[in-house]
Amino acid sequence: MPRILIVAPSWVGDTVMAQPLFARLHERRQPLTLDVLAPERTAALLAHMPEVAEVLPHTFAHGDLKIRARHRLAREIRARGYDQAIVLPNSFKSALIPFLARIPLRTGFVGEMRRGLVNDARTLDPRAYPLMVERYALLGEEAQTPLTRPLAPPRLRVDPQATLAILEQLGVSASQPAAALCVGAEYGPAKRWPAGHFAKLAQALFRQGHAVWLVGSPKDAAVGAEIAQATGQRAVNLCGRTGLEEAIGLLSHAAFVVTNDSGLMHVAAALGKPLVALYGSSTPAFTPPLSPTARVLSLGLPCSPCFKRECPLGHYGCLTGLSPERVLEAIPPELLGPHGT
Numbered sequence: 001m002p003r004i005l006i007v008a009p010s011w012v013g014d015t016v017m018a019q020p021l022f023a024r025l026h027e028r029r030q031p032l033t034l035d036v037l038a039p040e041r042t043a044a045l046l047a048h049m050p051e052v053a054e055v056l057p058h059t060f061a062h063g064d065l066k067i068r069a070r071h072r073l074a075r076e077i078r079a080r081g082y083d084q085a086i087v088l089p090n091s092f093k094s095a096l097i098p099f100l101a102r103i104p105l106r107t108g109f110v111g112e113m114r115r116g117l118v119n120d121a122r123t124l125d126p127r128a129y130p131l132m133v134e135r136y137a138l139l140g141e142e143a144q145t146p147l148t149r150p151l152a153p154p155r156l157r158v159d160p161q162a163t164l165a166i167l168e169q170l171g172v173s174a175s176q177p178a179a180a181l182c183v184g185a186e187y188g189p190a191k192r193w194p195a196g197h198f199a200k201l202a203q204a205l206f207r208q209g210h211a212v213w214l215v216g217s218p219k220d221a222a223v224g225a226e227i228a229q230a231t232g233q234r235a236v237n238l239c240g241r242t243g244l245e246e247a248i249g250l251l252s253h254a255a256f257v258v259t260n261d262s263g264l265m266h267v268a269a270a271l272g273k274p275l276v277a278l279y280g281s282s283t284p285a286f287t288p289p290l291s292p293t294a295r296v297l298s299l300g301l302p303c304s305p306c307f308k309r310e311c312p313l314g315h316y317g318c319l320t321g322l323s324p325e326r327v328l329e330a331i332p333p334e335l336l337g338p339h340g341t
Contacts (some may be wrong), residue, residue, distance in 0.1 A: 001031050005077065005103065007087040007094050008038035008046070010062060011186070012244065012263025013287060015042045016270050017133040018088055019154040022051035024140045037077070037097065044245040045267070048156040065093060074100030086139050087118060107139055132287050153290040154270035158252045166249035172236055178211040180251050182259035182268070183227060183239065184220030188309025190281035191261050193319050195223050199230035200324040201258065206234055208336045213238055213254065215247055215264060256335050258327060261287070269294050276330045280319040281306050295330045297322055 004025060008015055015038065026032055033053050036046050040057040047055060058073060060066060070093075078101040085098035090111030098106045099117040107120040114121070120143060129135050129147065133154075138147045167174045183198055185191035202212040212231070214224040216239035224239030238250065248267060251257060257268040257275040261282045268275045269291035277289045279298040283305040288296060298304070304318045311317075328336075 001033055002029050002084070003033045003035070003080065003082045004029075005056075005080075005082045005085045005098065006034065006036045007085060007089065007098060007108075008036050008042065009088050010039050010042070012042055012045060013266035014088075014132065015045055016154050016156075016263070016266035017287065017290070018136050019049050019051065019270070020133055020151040021086070021088075021136045021140045022049060023152050024137050024148075026051050028140065035080070035082075041244065044243065045156075045248065047245075048158060048248060050157050060093070070097055071100055073097055077101040077103075088136055088139070090114075092117070109135075109139070130285060133290060153292075154266070155272070156248065156252075156267070156270045158248065158271065163249040163253050166246050167253060170238060170241065170246065170250070172213060172238075172250075173211060174253065176211045177209065177255040178213050178253070179205050180213045180215050180254035180257045180259075180268070180273075181227075181235075182215050182251075182257060182262055182264040183223055184216035184264075185260040185262040186217070186219070187262075187282075190306070190308050190311050190316065190319075191279075192223070193260055193278045193280075193322065194316075195226045196230065197320075197322070197324050197327075198258075199227045199235070201327055202227065202231050202235045204324065204328050205336075206231070210255065210336075212236065213250055215239065215242070215250055256331060258331070265289050274332060274335060276327055278319070278322055278327070280304065280316070281308050281311070283307075297327060297330055 035054045037056045043055045043057045046052050074097045082103045084105040085103040087095045087108035092113045095114045095117040106118050108118040109124050110121050212235040214237045218240035221240035224237040228235045228237040251268045252271050257273045259265040261279050265277050269289035274293045277296045284296045299321050301318050
């Protein structure tokens, strides 16, 4: 049976967008053992992908070389007898372990100082493949072979009983319809809708009979507290109280999701949730939410997308100009309850 090792990206959203590659590999090579080498922080996400046989977590932080630790991990990986490694990140360090593990076929795009590390090097035509999900999936094809479209969208598998246990653990009700507001964005403030706008949206959702869950990482705890305070603590601030596994459970149970362009946006899309995605400094032309139930809001200002972490003009108009009323209108009316918009 063929054995393939995927070297996964570090970001949650990018990891979601790798799943169509996993599905395509299983379509093309039956039977197949597919393992994934990934940062510990994304291991819980990969466990929800049925195509993945085993997750091999690592603790290398961004910028870490730690050559001795990489040698030790490479020896362990070599013993597993992989036939191929597919390296999704374009960095030198991401290609190092498959090389040290002497995996015979090492596939990836031409990247920084990777000559010899990647011996099945592909050159990307970004105009032919504008979407990141397509670029990842292309690495599952034979060299010089165009990608077969369409791709199946990412889909995460969840256990309803485990989800109910997560809700009970967090002390949130499973009976009242809930809106999940993903208030953070790891990249920076130029991708974060203002806290005041989230609070006004939450107040409108309360009037529709919804509970409101604020979901995010520990870095989002302060903005979550600000939003919760502005709603008289009616919005439940779960930012920093959950790991990725708990966040997946919350999003899977929510009636719908309103989210910045973030990793949790891609998780919600892969869960098939109705969602409204808010874009500021970035663009859905490269990493859109891959779901037919997603609606994208972007003002399309002349200065955007700038792809900056902070607004270079200082006004953040691409996000402040997206009003709570406009976001509320983008939520399908049948999800809002009997009181309408």
